[in-house]
Amino acid sequence: MAIGEFVYRRRVQYKETDASGIVHFSMFFVFAEEAEHAMWRDVGLSVEPHAAEIGWPRVSASFDFLRALRFEDEIEVRLRVIGKTAKTFRYQAIIVHNGRYAAAGTMTTICVSKRPDQPLRAIAIPREIADRFAIVEPLEIPGRPGTDSRAATLDPLIPGP
Amino acid sequence: MAIGEFVYRRRVQYKETDASGIVHFSMFFVFAEEAEHAMWRDVGLSVEPHAAEIGWPRVSASFDFLRALRFEDEIEVRLRVIGKTAKTFRYQAIIVHNGRYAAAGTMTTICVSKRPDQPLRAIAIPREIADRFAIVEPLEIPGRPGTDSRAATLDPLIPGP
Amino acid sequence: MAIGEFVYRRRVQYKETDASGIVHFSMFFVFAEEAEHAMWRDVGLSVEPHAAEIGWPRVSASFDFLRALRFEDEIEVRLRVIGKTAKTFRYQAIIVHNGRYAAAGTMTTICVSKRPDQPLRAIAIPREIADRFAIVEPLEIPGRPGTDSRAATLDPLIPGP
Amino acid sequence: MAIGEFVYRRRVQYKETDASGIVHFSMFFVFAEEAEHAMWRDVGLSVEPHAAEIGWPRVSASFDFLRALRFEDEIEVRLRVIGKTAKTFRYQAIIVHNGRYAAAGTMTTICVSKRPDQPLRAIAIPREIADRFAIVEPLEIPGRPGTDSRAATLDPLIPGP
DSSP states (O other): OOBOEEEEEEEOOGGGBOTTSSBOTHHHHHHHHHHHHHHHHHTTOOSSOTTOSEEOOEEEEEEEEOSOOOTTOEEEEEEEEEEEOSSEEEEEEEEEETTEEEEEEEEEEEOEEOOTTSOOEEOOOOHHHHTTBOOOOOOOOTTSSOHHHHHHOSSOOOOOO | OOBOEEEEEEEOOGGGBOTTSSBOTHHHHHHHHHHHHHHHHHTTOOSSOTTOSEEOOEEEEEEEEOSOOOTTOEEEEEEEEEEEOSSEEEEEEEEEETTEEEEEEEEEEEOEEOOTTSOOEEOOOOHHHHTTBOOOOOOOOTTSSOHHHHHHOSSOOOOOO | OOBOEEEEEEEOOGGGBOTTSSBOTHHHHHHHHHHHHHHHHHTTOOSSOTTOSEEOOEEEEEEEEOSOOOTTOEEEEEEEEEEEOSSEEEEEEEEEETTEEEEEEEEEEEOEEOOTTSOOEEOOOOHHHHTTBOOOOOOOOTTSSOHHHHHHOSSOOOOOO | OOBOEEEEEEEOOGGGBOTTSSBOTHHHHHHHHHHHHHHHHHTTOOSSOTTOSEEOOEEEEEEEEOSOOOTTOEEEEEEEEEEEOSSEEEEEEEEEETTEEEEEEEEEEEOEEOOTTSOOEEOOOOHHHHTTBOOOOOOOOTTSSOHHHHHHOSSOOOOOO
16 A cells, blocks of 8 residues: 655754744755655655665755744644656655645655665665555645745735645 | 855765765755855855844755765855845855765745744845845756756766866 | 653654764754753743743753664653752753663753843743742663773663663 | 864854854754864864774763854864773863853763674774874863852853963
């Protein structure tokens, strides 16, 4: 049985904020990665089992930031598998707080062989891994392409999910 | 006099690596931000002077990762101002190691007013700030759109800059 | 009613590891702080409610490291309030994995007044906060003072708690 | 020729601050580690050369925090080798800003053998490494033991070095 979406919940920790009082933008990528790893555990896998010979570096990652997150906010990362090739997975990650979108992004990982003293080399995703994940449609994020409208305010009335 | 590009140099630190032995992908966003702040200092500005009433949160950020970086690597972040609106700046950040591209990304920041007890609100960039930055063309990164070719290998023969 | 000890559970995340394959030592301090904040929430408090005029910087922090932690390890932080003065709290934090001690440390925080444009200034802990926390005895960690014995091996047979 | 002390300079970066507007206390440990690695490079060594079979985990680490650091502060880490055993190094790290002590701490590292699929095991420091470092006296930090006096204020008039 394959999984195509997963919800990961956690709380914003103090170390994740910065001097502007909100979560540092680089942390959204960490949240997305944590959700990915939790999704893998949910199907009985680890992205990096002990002494693994394969790994999953990122090929690309992006986020649009819609609302600020603050210390102790309880957030959801809604992760979806939106693409799969012979060697890569593509995820959509939507971060939700209080029923409203805080950020939406994508992340592509690539399967590599890691051997001591050798450079990382892309390889085909082992079938027992590929079979656990099913592709689903990405969610449409209202106003997401509208950088212009977002430029008007950081607290837009985007209806939550 | 306005600045449109800037080169920021630093070394990869141990804390920035992860268990796969390479720099964690979220750190590339931190490198880009450090370069932005260094560029501002270079024109006599701070993105956040003491008791500032404006701030510069990110509206979006993205990176394509071309090559892994490792502990003690000496890197350059080549930052370019590639867009400017009434309220936002857009940057291109290219990370170079040993004369080869390690990653290329973009980052859009928005000028906001921060007052205690009030939500962040987008405002026009003060003219004395906007005037310091000139728009330049983004660099073309060979193979950058080619996620497909990148999928073939993490160590492609992309000619360095 | 006052609380003197608290157990905080979480999993090691990938970003918290470093190139040696284990959790970076600075993260143990973050784990201890997360436990402190969770303990405060447990008694209905936040160390930093919105627009707070007091804060809790660290006056000192230390850890002895007994065993390495790895990606996806499930850990417990056992936090105890072991000291309380007019202006400070002192905590013991013991990190446990698989029923064995991974690290043991202490952390002293000080109550400060934070006003815009003023330096941090130590103040008396408000009574409604001080009354929520009771002092308990620190746990004895077998072999903890024995830096020498620990020097013999990083995987000593210290009986777990 | 052996080295016993080293000064490492760097600037506080935005990611290193937290919502209280100052540098997160866990980062002082990272600053000390960066100084250690820079000191090793200064004598032609790396704590972790490519494909290294030895590593240097921390056995203990502690800091007393005397003054807050803020975004863009230029700091010095004054690192001293204050102890050396068959398997360990002990460092003192003093962090100085604007000619005044911001923090003072110690850090003990242990030499371990790292082989794939084996637990870390403490080993004797290779002689070609041990010989590069000479023991020096720790600096006395005025007021450092006086947690009590420090409790009075976070901005004491401790004379700078």
